[in-house]
Amino acid sequence: MSQSEYCIRLIDIHKSFGSQAVLRGVDLDIERGATTVICGESGQGKSVLLKHILGLVRPDRGRVLVEGEDITRIKGAALSRLRTRFGVLFQGVALFDSMSVFDNIALPLRERSRLPEKEVEKKVAEALQMMDLEDSADKFPAQLSGGMKKRVGLARALQLEPDILLFDEPTTGLDPVKSYDVYRLFFETQKKLGYTSVIVSHDIPKIFNLADKIAILHEGQVRACLAPEELQRSRDPFVRGFIVRVMGSAHSSKNELSAELRKSYEKI
Amino acid sequence: MLEGLQKFGHWGLESLESMGRSALFLLQTLQGAVQAPYKIRPVLRQIQVIGSGSFLVIFFTGAFVGMVLGLQGYYTLSKYGSSSALGAAVALSLVRELGPVLTALMVIGRTGSAMCAELGIMRISEQIDALDCMAINPYRYLVAPKLLAGLFSIPLLTAIFNLVGVFGGYMVGVVLLHGNGGAYMASMRDSVTAVDLKMCFVKSICFAFLLVWICAEHGFWVNRRSWGFGAEGVSRATTSAVVVSSVSVLVADYVITSLMM
Numbered sequence: 113m114s115q116s117e118y119c120i121r122l123i124d125i126h127k128s129f130g131s132q133a134v135l136r137g138v139d140l141d142i143e144r145g146a147t148t149v150i151c152g153e154s155g156q157g158k159s160v161l162l163k164h165i166l167g168l169v170r171p172d173r174g175r176v177l178v179e180g181e182d183i184t185r186i187k188g189a190a191l192s193r194l195r196t197r198f199g200v201l202f203q204g205v206a207l208f209d210s211m212s213v214f215d216n217i218a219l220p221l222r223e224r225s226r227l228p229e230k231e232v233e234k235k236v237a238e239a240l241q242m243m244d245l246e247d248s249a250d251k252f253p254a255q256l257s258g259g260m261k262k263r264v265g266l267a268r269a270l271q272l273e274p275d276i277l278l279f280d281e282p283t284t285g286l287d288p289v290k291s292y293d294v295y296r297l298f299f300e301t302q303k304k305l306g307y308t309s310v311i312v313s314h315d316i317p318k319i320f321n322l323a324d325k326i327a328i329l330h331e332g333q334v335r336a337c338l339a340p341e342e343l344q345r346s347r348d349p350f351v352r353g354f355i356v357r358v359m360g361s362a363h364s365s366k367n368e369l370s371a372e373l374r375k376s377y378e379k380i
Numbered sequence: 381m382l383e384g385l386q387k388f389g390h391w392g393l394e395s396l397e398s399m400g401r402s403a404l405f406l407l408q409t410l411q412g413a414v415q416a417p418y419k420i421r422p423v424l425r426q427i428q429v430i431g432s433g434s435f436l437v438i439f440f441t442g443a444f445v446g447m448v449l450g451l452q453g454y455y456t457l458s459k460y461g462s463s464s465a466l467g468a469a470v471a472l473s474l475v476r477e478l479g480p481v482l483t484a485l486m487v488i489g490r491t492g493s494a495m496c497a498e499l500g501i502m503r504i505s506e507q508i509d510a511l512d513c514m515a516i517n518p519y520r521y522l523v524a525p526k527l528l529a530g531l532f533s534i535p536l537l538t539a540i541f542n543l544v545g546v547f548g549g550y551m552v553g554v555v556l557l558h559g560n561g562g563a564y565m566a567s568m569r570d571s572v573t574a575v576d577l578k579m580c581f582v583k584s585i586c587f588a589f590l591l592v593w594i595c596a597e598h599g600f601w602v603n604r605r606s607w608g609f610g611a612e613g614v615s616r617a618t619t620s621a622v623v624v625s626s627v628s629v630l631v632a633d634y635v636i637t638s639l640m641m
Contacts, residue, residue: 166513195515206506223516272514 119144119276119308120165125174127160134160135171136332147302147309148337149319152329153357158312159203161329162280165310166198167191178276196224199269199307203280205261207253213264214240214249220271239267243297259290266297270305277302279311283318291315295322328354394606401604405519405597409527412520422521426529430491434537441486442479442541446548449473454553463559467568470549471542475572475580477633479542484587484629487534488622492595495526496621499599500614508600523600527592534588535581542580579640586636587629594625 120142127135134157142148150158163169164176167183176183178194186194207216217239221232240246243263253261262282269277282298283291299322302309313319320326320340327337328351336343336351343351453469499522502508511518546568553559598621603609607616 163509166509168509168512192515192517195513198513200510200513202506202510204506206510208502208507208510209505220514220516223521224514 117144118142119179120310121175121177122161122164123175123177125161125164125171125176127157127164127169127171133332135164138174138329138332138334140327140334140337142308142310143325144308145306146324147311147322148325148327149311149313149323150327150329151313151316151319154314156329157332158329159280162278162310162312165278166200167195196272197275199272199274199277201262201265201269201277201279201282203284203312205253205265207261207264207268209253212250212252213245213256216253216264217267217271220268224272235271239271242301243267257290258285259287259293262286262290262294263297266294266301270301273305275307277307277309279309279313281312281314283313283315291318295319298322330354398605401601402593402597405523405600406593408517408519409523409593409596412517413524413528415517415520415524422525423528423532426525427533429494430487430526430529431533431536434487434490434533435540437486437490438483438537438541439544441482442474442544443548445478445482445541446470446474446545446550447552449478449545450549450552451557453549454557454559463553464563465567465571466549466553466559467546467564467566468571470553471546471568471572472576474542474545474549475576476637479545480538480580480583480587481629481633483534483538483541483584484591485626487530487537487588488591488595488625488629492591492625493618493622495592496595496599496618497614499523499596500602500617503600503602504610504614518600523592523596526596527589530588530592531585534591535584538580538584575640579636582640583633583636586632590628590632591625594628595621598624 118141120140122138122140125135125138126133138161140148140150140161150161152158160169164171165178165183167176167186170184174184179197181190181194183191183194208219211219214236217236218232221227221235222229225232227235236249237246240249243266245260245263245267248256248260248264253264256264266282279298282294286294295318298309301307311319311322320343323340325337325339326343327334329335330350335354336346336348338346338351343355346352449470450466453466454463457463457465457469499508502522508518508522511521550561550564554561554564598617599614602613602617605613605617607613607620
């Protein structure tokens, strides 16, 4: 695969906080237009890795290439220009709590585009309809449920039509129905807009049905980055061990995992 | 011994880093303030928060400070047969020192602490990171309007404080204690010069600058200090912002007075 087919490349990323080494040489390539899921146990540095991609955290060593530009070395206008290509759904959603749902979704359009207010209102109304939030436009984030907040966050992240969408634990704290709603919206919007997505998630195996590649982060390194089907066929003892740990021994058998995955795909 | 040196070195490095971060914060805020496109609405909203919101507290503080000055001044000056100089004593105390200093301290208590807490909560709930990710400059969007509004509102609040204080001194010295109203006004007019008014204006501008810078920076970088995380970190940052900005105002007051006298 040529370099241009990767829109993000993480090369030998090291990061420590004090004496704690969180990332110890992460190498990961994110394919353009594909969905890459980063999974791993809690405290393995998945969210820190996502913040490196966004340029919010600088590595102690290594490079983060976004569309060929090293985001760890650029600043100011060049960094802003690169960031306009990103949409982000934070783990805690990070909605502006003193703004209404409408204003939260309108913010990137008002600040980053030159659209007239009428056009902004039209685009926000469309987003609210798409996310099934028409009745919540005037509500404040504190008045919303967890699932509604995620949908508002997704609507806001999509406003500038990003090339790359990053999701940090998109379904944490949601019940299975609400999680399904978020995945459905993600699936529909990606089909429509064709963005590259990187998802940090614990939601295994449900998240497998959205993934083109699954990267397993363990002890500060990406130990495997495989397609879901390759993952289940893998004979690597670490990969098999990981599947047993996160999904239970019942899924460690090839056939049962395939059945589980097939069932998940059929749902969507 | 070695451990003590190590701690001192750590403290020194941390202080140096903190000063550098504060200087960069100010630089980026100033850049944000002059960066096009200019939006007046966020500045007006902050003027409402800092200016209109502080009007009542400044009005009452100014009135009672003026009344106390009138009361104390009248009895002290009467002993020396100089009660006619009461207007000058009240006005000079207010214009040169108490007006700008007390206005700044009241604004720190009322608005500076709120500014620090607001930005601190935005930081810990990743709202500032979200702005960064949307390529919205948080210095320009969040901090610059506060600085511009402070520079506009605090000199005006100081003027209101002085005016109400002079009137409070008049009410006590002339209306309650039956001093000479004409002498009160005349001594005030004769003693307060353009230099005093200039000093008052310079002080209020400098204090506005200092208080917004310190309070906003404490909140904005709440995660970069060793105050702990979450609500406790924000609470300690707010306390520190109030203490540091109040002391800075008093130090700056001495420096400006010694330079302009």
